[in-house]
Amino acid sequence: MRRHMLKRASLLIAAAMLAVAAGGCGSGKTDEGEVSKAVPATQTPVATPTPTEEDLEMEREYNEALRLNGNSKNYNFSDIQKLEGNPMEGKTLCVLGSSVAYGASSNGDAVGEYFEKRFGCKLVKEAVSGTTLANLDDSSYVARLLNNVTEEKVDLFICQLSTNDATKNLKLGEISEGKNLSDFDQKTVIGAMEYIIRYAQTTWNCPVAFFTGSYYKSENYGKMVEALKALSDKWGICVLNLYDDPEFNDLTEEERSIYMSDDIHPKRAGYRDWWGPELERQLLDYLKENTK
Secondary structure, three states, rough: OOHHHHHHHHHHHHHHHHHHHHHHOOOOOOOOOOOOOOOOOOOOOOOOOOOHHHHHHHHHHHHHHHOOOOHHHHHHHHHHHOOOOOOOOOOOOEEEHHHHHHOOOOOOOHHHHHHHHHOOOOOEOOOOOOOOOOOOOOOOOHHHHHOOOOOOOOOOEEEOOOHHHHOOOOOOOOOOOOHHHHOOOOOHHHHHHHHHHHHHHHHHHEEEEOOOOOOOOOHHHHHHHHHHHHHHHHHHEEEEOOOOOOOOOOHHHHHHHHHHHHOOOHHHHHHHHHHHHHHHHHHHHHHHHHHO
């Protein structure tokens, strides 16, 4: 189709050039040295070819292909409209996570970029694919939060509930009775989450939110979601829960192919048109009820 369209464009350009060449005009000096006046050329209008039914069908197929490709230009984040009068406008958002927070299947556009465009806020993103909440090495959420996030002021902190901990079958752990950083077993999923919550609250005194992924079949991840909801009761954090809502997760096969690259990772369309609006709704409800 692209070769066909280029061929038609080339014919149009060639026709236009021939028309100009045939009817050229100019000005110059006569033999006596006088400047002659330019004489307008008589030009034959170049007719634009009328699209054939084949052309129109090719255009329809091309547009449909763009719609079905969840990372096509149809889903650019530049088209996201700013929400006027939102509570995060001009403020700083920090997002911590792994591949889902990074946008591994969406050319780097993810939850943080959605909120950046939608809220008109500054984004600080610390996201590395394959990393875990559980603090088992220098790439963990906890380690990177301590070593890489140096912002003095953060107005909202959002953390991804990592699927990697579930996939790697890491120890879930238990909710501690204390609230001091030293009370948490960072090598467990829950201990790491508690550490991150407490660190963000004491460092920036800002609202803290965790977001889940949409539903996929994983007993371990389901347990992590339940633990996160229990942590909300203890810490008063915002849980942006996409996992438990059957209606939200009820997609057609076509919708799922547009939105998701696999069971876990969204494409641009998935973040922009599916996850983003629901995360936004839940977050704004929380901020309205819990901030002044």
